[in-house]
Amino acid sequence: MSEETKGPGRHSMANQALIEEKVKTYLLSLSPQARKMFLAKLETAGGNGLSDAQRKLFLSVARSVVRERATEAERADMIMRAFFRPVEPFLYDGELQKRQRGRIARSSLERIWGWISRDVAPDPLVAVLKGEGTGDIDDDQIEEQTAQIRAETLRVMRSHLKDIQQVPRGKQRLAAQLGGGDQMEDLEDLIAVLSHEREFASFFKKLPARFTTADFAPDGYALKILKAFLGSFPKDPAFVAAALLDRLPSAVFLVTVTKGLAKADSVKKIDVAPYRAFIDVLLSEVGRLVMGFTEAQQGGKDIETLTGMIDRYHEVVRALDVDIQIEEYGEWSATLAASRRKMSDRVGIEIEPAIALVRRILRVSDDASGVLDVHMVADATRALHILTAARRAVDSLALNDLQSRTWRNVRQSVETLSYGLLERIRAGDAGTCDLPIKKLDAAIDFSRIVFDEDYAYGLQRTRNNAVANLDKRATGT
Numbered sequence: 001m002s003e004e005t006k007g008p009g010r011h012s013m014a015n016q017a018l019i020e021e022k023v024k025t026y027l028l029s030l031s032p033q034a035r036k037m038f039l040a041k042l043e044t045a046g047g048n049g050l051s052d053a054q055r056k057l058f059l060s061v062a063r064s065v066v067r068e069r070a071t072e073a074e075r076a077d078m079i080m081r082a083f084f085r086p087v088e089p090f091l092y093d094g095e096l097q098k099r100q101r102g103r104i105a106r107s108s109l110e111r112i113w114g115w116i117s118r119d120v121a122p123d124p125l126v127a128v129l130k131g132e133g134t135g136d137i138d139d140d141q142i143e144e145q146t147a148q149i150r151a152e153t154l155r156v157m158r159s160h161l162k163d164i165q166q167v168p169r170g171k172q173r174l175a176a177q178l179g180g181g182d183q184m185e186d187l188e189d190l191i192a193v194l195s196h197e198r199e200f201a202s203f204f205k206k207l208p209a210r211f212t213t214a215d216f217a218p219d220g221y222a223l224k225i226l227k228a229f230l231g232s233f234p235k236d237p238a239f240v241a242a243a244l245l246d247r248l249p250s251a252v253f254l255v256t257v258t259k260g261l262a263k264a265d266s267v268k269k270i271d272v273a274p275y276r277a278f279i280d281v282l283l284s285e286v287g288r289l290v291m292g293f294t295e296a297q298q299g300g301k302d303i304e305t306l307t308g309m310i311d312r313y314h315e316v317v318r319a320l321d322v323d324i325q326i327e328e329y330g331e332w333s334a335t336l337a338a339s340r341r342k343m344s345d346r347v348g349i350e351i352e353p354a355i356a357l358v359r360r361i362l363r364v365s366d367d368a369s370g371v372l373d374v375h376m377v378a379d380a381t382r383a384l385h386i387l388t389a390a391r392r393a394v395d396s397l398a399l400n401d402l403q404s405r406t407w408r409n410v411r412q413s414v415e416t417l418s419y420g421l422l423e424r425i426r427a428g429d430a431g432t433c434d435l436p437i438k439k440l441d442a443a444i445d446f447s448r449i450v451f452d453e454d455y456a457y458g459l460q461r462t463r464n465n466a467v468a469n470l471d472k473r474a475t476g477t
Helices: 003-028 032-045 052-083 085-090 106-120 123-130 139-165 170-178 181-195 197-206 221-232 237-245 253-262 276-298 303-323 330-351 354-362 374-392 400-427 434-450 453-475
Strands: none
Touching: 003 052, 032 052, 052 085, 052 106, 052 123, 052 139, 085 139, 085 181, 085 197, 085 237, 106 123, 106 139, 106 170, 106 181, 123 139, 139 170, 139 181, 170 181, 181 197, 181 237, 197 221, 197 237, 221 237, 221 253, 237 253, 237 276, 253 276, 253 303, 276 303, 276 330, 303 330, 303 374, 330 374, 330 400, 354 374, 354 400, 354 434, 374 400, 374 434, 400 434, 400 453, 434 453
């Protein structure tokens, strides 16, 4: 074959290699999800005007990149999630005030998985992690492979931990690798759950995915299942209580469950094994709500998130206080009191500025600039919503004086200053009333929060009449 004949072929191959490189560079600049969407579009939409040859080329490169990247990152994540699947009922998000047996922090899993995949993984798990002989990514395939080798991995984990504990300060060093003592206890709890994976799976299979009130009627089906399992699996009832939290409509139901199991309302009769563990877990949930409120507060979360956390906190604390009268009972009382103080401090920070904010915003002045500080209005609105939530939760917070004084003064300020703004509008002219009208509109919004919709509606009608009269004076009609 002459050089002239070879030339075009080499030129075509060079062009194809250049196109492949450009497509690959483009795909690598996208997020994993965007790459998958690009591939799906090529496979289903025919390439949007591409020739068959171009589409085949793009498909080849896209599939290669998606598969390659999945092997490096997404496969490991899929395997980790599959490996920890039996532990999901025991996981919690956020933080606990005090570490609780049976509850495993979701945030601990990544470091535990790092230890497993680096120091513990037996050969079958290593092969799955490397994607040997598995071809394309397949969720079902990953689940099946991981389940098959979980027991062997568990055996190696136990052996590895036993060896570490025989080395001076070995356990402390592992705890440091995992992030601390709490993470080390999370690892131990995780091993305990995996060691009884079949028992827990059988137990969960008998229970509804989500409970209702009827499930916990005296001598009801759910209570019978719980009693039977506690009797056959007495190793640590905290695991049972922790797993139930995920299926209950509200954590409050754990009080109902505990009373039903113990057949008692008295806190003294409940403070015995195995029922004691259920109250310990519920108190840990109170602490988690307090920590969650603190995190949401510092993270600038929306008003609905903050007030919702106060309501849930109150619901649980009230159940503990009223239904089993835990408030004056030993260590439980001290734990609940510590949570109450911390929650009260965090809520107090929110409501304390309410009076000053409302007065500054609604103050009647001669400023005709027409500029209202919308950020200050937003801060006041947030404070007032949290104040109303604190009133709903008054029995669960140590804020009686601050809450009642703030509530009284805010309502008085909104009412008095609204009247002052109305008088200012009634006596003024169109050129000087822009700002008073905006302030009165803010007052109407505030009154909707601290009074009710009827009060706000009446104030709105009065405002509309005053503004209408102001317009009439301006036009001389």
